[in-house]
Amino acid sequence: MKDTPTVQASVRLGRYLRDNPVIPLIAFLLLLIVALEIMKPGMIMPIRVGRNGIFSTFWIGNLIKFAIPLAMLAACQVLTMLTSGIDLSAGVVATVAAFVCATASPLVGVGPSILIALSAGALVGLVNGIGSGIIRVHPLIMTLGTGLIATGCLQVYQRFVISTGTEIPGFLLWLGTGRTLGMPNGLFLFIPFAIGILGLMRYSGFGRLLFALGSNEHAARLSGVRSWQVLVALYVLSSIIASLAGLLYLGMIRTPSLSLANPLLLPSVAAAVIGGTSIFGGRGSFGGAIVGALILRVIDTLLTLLQMPQGARIMIFGLIILAVTAMYVRITGQR
Amino acid sequence: MTNVQHSNPILDAASIAKSFGPVRALTDARLRVSAGEIVALLGANGAGKSTFVKILTGALSPDYGRVLIRGKPANVGSPAKARASGLIPVYQEPSLIPDLSVFENLRLSGTSVEPFLEFVTKLGIEDIRLEDEITSLPLATLRILDLGRALASNPQVLLLDELTAALPTDLVENVLKVVREQADAGCGVIYISHRFSEISLLCDRASVLRDGQTVGELVIKPGVEEHVVELMLGAKIDLYQREGLSSALPNSSTPRLSIKSLSAEPKLEDVSFNLYSGEVLGVVALEGQGQDELFEILSGFRRQTSGAIELNGNLVSFAHPADAIAKGLMFVPGDRADALLAERSVHENIALPFSAAGSSWGPLKRRFENERVKHAIEKLQIDTRAQGEVRRLSGGNQQKVTIARWLAKGVETLLLLDPTRGIDVRTKRQIYRLVRELATQGAAVLFYTSELGEIPLACDRTIVIFNGRVVDIIDAKDATEQVLMRAAYGLERQGTEA
Amino acid sequence: MSELVRKNTWTLGLLALFLVLLAFTKTIQTNFGVSGLESLARAALPFAFATAGMAVVVIVGGIDLSVASIMAVCSVIAAVSMPVVGGVAGILIVLTLGTVMGAINGGVIVATKVPDIVVTLAMLFVWEGVALLILETPGGQASDWLQASIQGSIFIPGLPKALLVIAIVVSVVWLPIRRSQLGLSIYATGSHEIAAFRSGVSVGVTRIWAYSICGLFCGFGGLSLVSLTGIGEPVPGPYLLASVAAVVLGGVVLGGGRGGLLGPIIAVFVLRIIRTILTLAGVDPNITTIIEGTVMVSVVMLAAIFTYRGGRA
Amino acid sequence: AADYKIGVSNTVQGNGWREQMICAMRAQALVEPDVSGLIVSHRNTDSAGQLEDLNNLIAAGVDAIVLNPSNPDALNSAIDNAISKGIVVVAVDAGVTAKGAYILSNNQEKYAYLGAKWLFEKLGGSGDVVYMRGIAGVSADTDRDNGFKRALAEFSGINVVHEVFTGWQQDQGKQQIFDFLATGIHFDGVWTSGIDNVIVDAFVESGAPLVPIVGADNAGFVQYLTAVDGLEGAAVTNPGSVGGAGIALAVDILNGNAPTETTVLVDPVLWENTTADGRAVIEAAQNPNLDPEWPVSVTVPGWTDYSMDQIIACKGPSS
Ligand SMILES: Nc1ncnc2c1ncn2[C@@H]1O[C@H](COP(=O)(O)OP(=O)(O)OP(=O)(O)O)[C@@H](O)[C@H]1O
């Protein structure tokens, strides 16, 4: 048995970190960036000769650019995980929105095609919401199933538009590939979006209900919450977010493939959990997920540039995720 | 402070300290139990009793302190080790595995079946089947099974943490009898309860905790109660003062709530009564007489099979708790685990109903909420040291949060299902005062309690439910425990007709 | 007896569904027979083992996202080691290493207190990397008798060897454990961890055991992959989501404490035969995907509707 | 006319090349007078899953199976079984080792060799190149790696400064090239295994000076070869329509016109935009209406008989 408890500076620091778990995450992100700089000197430095001249935000701009769609999909996971759900259809929904938008544009014009794309996504969300909110199918199965169904529908749809060509709306290109002051234009979408999500989670009645449902649904019902309404709205919202991310991704990648955003699904779950969101519900932070997305992107870069066998790269990717979350759990003392 | 002779204690714990982050649950706790002795562990909500029990039985590890068993340093590093040393607890939360059968639960803890069945029968649960799944059993039965399992594990020291809080009167009697017998057979018992009637009947000695520190040890004898309370609270309090005035005028107006021949599967047969605004109507019943169904129907959790509910003279029916709340019927369930968001803050728990309706999904009204929540916390004197997460509050303070929620929202009709379960004397008084005050302001309160002594202290009238029917309506001033007890068992009152 | 039926309603329902689907298969393809059954059982083999492993960790209250990756490691180890040390030794090595990988998953979860889903998500990458390090491209060679051991029928035509393999392995591994104190502890931990801890269960050890059992089943899964293909493939196959789906379809509750292994394995067969039917009927492959998703969702929906009052949802 | 039922098995879904292959199979089956039905198994799975699909096709009573094998060695049990039942088996795009199966495949080794050799020559025999591969552990990637290494061995002055797996995913390839551009490490050319137009995009978007890029004949990239100023590059053909050729071959064999060799390799062709002749070839080949992921070589001359409209309609005989 240990000594009598005394309050020391280290204890107080520990407590501070526990109450602000994003701080150690950011510290870890910086650590990774330093490692990157050591590995490829001059890479992250804003001032250097070389690409884009004396003052270059090339690298940091790229980092942020590719982290944005990931962070948006992570928002889908954070929000649904708050209610102890998950949205495994988010990747497919993003792909559907992107593909539909690109192929419908030449046929019906840009505005309508975006509307169609968002509605297609929202439809998947509505089905998810009805399935998990009203019929009470486990969200994991529900969203997995709708993801499969949506993939199938996309394949069928694809056969009708092989020869119509594709067109990517100009402002999506501007959002996806353009830069302002060296920073990606995607931020014009993402900053308001992030403020909206953070506000929704912290300062809105809807956000409070998400936490409540994940913490104790019975208690929420007792307080007069009609949980099915909340869940239906949640899954529709999640799908709309995923569709927006898909549209942005379309502008970034500029090739509407049938699996465009699917590879972002697992990383989006990873970003959410690295950021401190619990899949058992009731606890989560979008700020953490954003940092999580940045961390994943830096690891990606790090591993792309490391010259080693592919197996070792994949392995290190896994080990770093493990290390981040283990450290996080140690510091915050919560799981 | 009386000094007590300890001849050869079985269990001797001293200088126990435990902190949860900033909360110092125990600072200097001590306790000794000898064979054959029943020691009451007393203290206000949050004093550290449960933490103490958890430490003694290996469920928590102390920051500091020493535990001796029969004079030798003991290893209570895990529940399994404590169990092996003969320290057998019954924790306040049911600790049986929900998805396993009774038999599998026994097998899991290595308890033999025959003594278990014997004890359980003796405790008054006769229809138990070993293949029953725990989830399918009512709370009171679970408490008895928990105790039966503990008794069948050959305890040297039995630690009972508020075992009787969720039990109806008849079962409590059995428990006291069996625990006494166990002590007479040489077992040491540590007994935690907030009910003085039980303490004075059962216990030999009391050890009092205040703010994590043992502040006194004394022998139980008549008249010691006042002293105990003073030690517990650090202040005097009148135990038997009736709160407020009887304010109801039952026959002068239409009732707020009129229940007509309500029935529901499986227990509720045919219940009718009126609840007037301005009154606190008690409900007295033994375990499982239909009171749970009654409260569930009134709060919108289930539908009646027949019968009608009239609110201010209008027929109503509820498809969802939200409907009941919209009509001003607020429900506090008996099991606080059903009502609380364990990982969320006290504030969020209390403010939850403000956001429930679809129309309030938008921005929170911070200022408005803060005021209401603060008022409710002050009114109920909730200990908010660990307010970041409700699960870190002590049981009693959690209980208060479930009531504070409706206080903040504003109630017209309050449905309380055993609200003083596991609450200390001072808080109980606060709750009596609170319901009286609400009634004076025009609210109607339906108040079920498993502790019969509370009826005259808080209510105006009481109905007695037996076998799913109202068998008696008794005026609070006539409601002695004997009268209520007879009625609760379905025996007719002498002299008068119901 | 009626108690037995009541407790296993869901499993029996699934079995009935499977038999109906089997009969339906026969009607759309009249010469569907012994060899059809045999190939159905063979196709189910890796899914069944992945699902059995997943079921055990779901029962203990966790989830293992790395099953497919562990199977990939096991398959490459088998294919690399068998030409060197022979079939039997190869099998023993694979099963041991499978169990060890599972134990590592469980050990990391218990030691770091990081949630199961996160640890196994990370381990999904780690094990995939390991598989690629062992064998960069598909290759190696499984023992011939191993490949033969799952071909054809045994005793009577129409009792596929592969089915027997599943039945024997699962019952030899799981039934003794299920009956033992460990099995009880696994269910107890999944049902209510704190209560289990207070009842004297070492929940950490129990979890590690559950993950080890999962690893062992993944070892069998890896072996069945090499038996089917004759080589080892380092890229994980589509077993993760399929096994989660089969586990839920089979009546195991995500969150732990409830369900068994029989239901999920029957669910695997249901999912497999649906694919067979769709192929035999010549349904457009894109629509096949839609139908598979729809069937999965609607079966679970039906379960949710029927058991709504039972409080399973 | 005969009444053949043909089964198709494919294990990668959601990628333009494979979609074109399937459409070519359908279109060819439609124009073959002897084919009455086509059953397609088309999903994402591994070799074990492909075995399942093959066995299901056998159970469905097909006369021939045309498959894109996930692995040359893994499918032998099902292929042997099919051949023993008299079913004609044709592997397209990659080979299989089973005896008696016909192989009609794009020559992947040569595909990589051609492009790499052009690039290295373009660089004058010395310089630094970025090597962007497909999926580690997949046989097409391994074959291409062999071809690339063969070319590399012929040019001692060429140095691979960066080797990475795109996973044949557009977004990954784009991120990776951005990451590499950010390091500022110098390089003179890019060889990429089919993820190509996004690489050009990355250069244009980041303002980096273009270097010679070798890709495949995907519609998007081929268009860039004529449309992007300053882009020097080459597209190596890798027609997905080889699937249609596989159907034609299967029908020939069923009709008793089996080729003498069981392996028929379709050799790739290189189109480059640095000479006038080359540009003319590219101009003629490109088709801006096509899905950018589809290879522009929608037919295999001498093998396939369908029209452009028919492959785009993507309709088989039974659907
Ligand atoms: N896990 C925990 N984290 C933080 N604080 C805790 C935790 N457990 C207990 N506490 C705090 O320790 C104090 C003592 O709690 P404990 O439950 O032991 O009190 P108690 O005497 O049992 O009270 P009651 O009569 O209400 O049951 C309380 O203030 C409680 O909030």
Ligand SMILES: Nc1ncnc2c1ncn2[C@@H]1O[C@H](COP(=O)(O)OP(=O)(O)OP(=O)(O)O)[C@@H](O)[C@H]1O
């Ligand atoms: N496994 C656990 N981990 C963390 N904290 C726990 C755990 N189990 C119990 N606690 C905490 O221990 C404290 C004691 O809770 P408990 O409900 O037993 O209090 P109590 O003293 O019985 O209260 P009361 O007398 O008011 O009923 C609570 O704060 C609870 O949150």
Ligand SMILES: [Mg+2]
């Ligand atoms: Mg207590």
Ligand SMILES: [Mg+2]
């Ligand atoms: Mg308590």
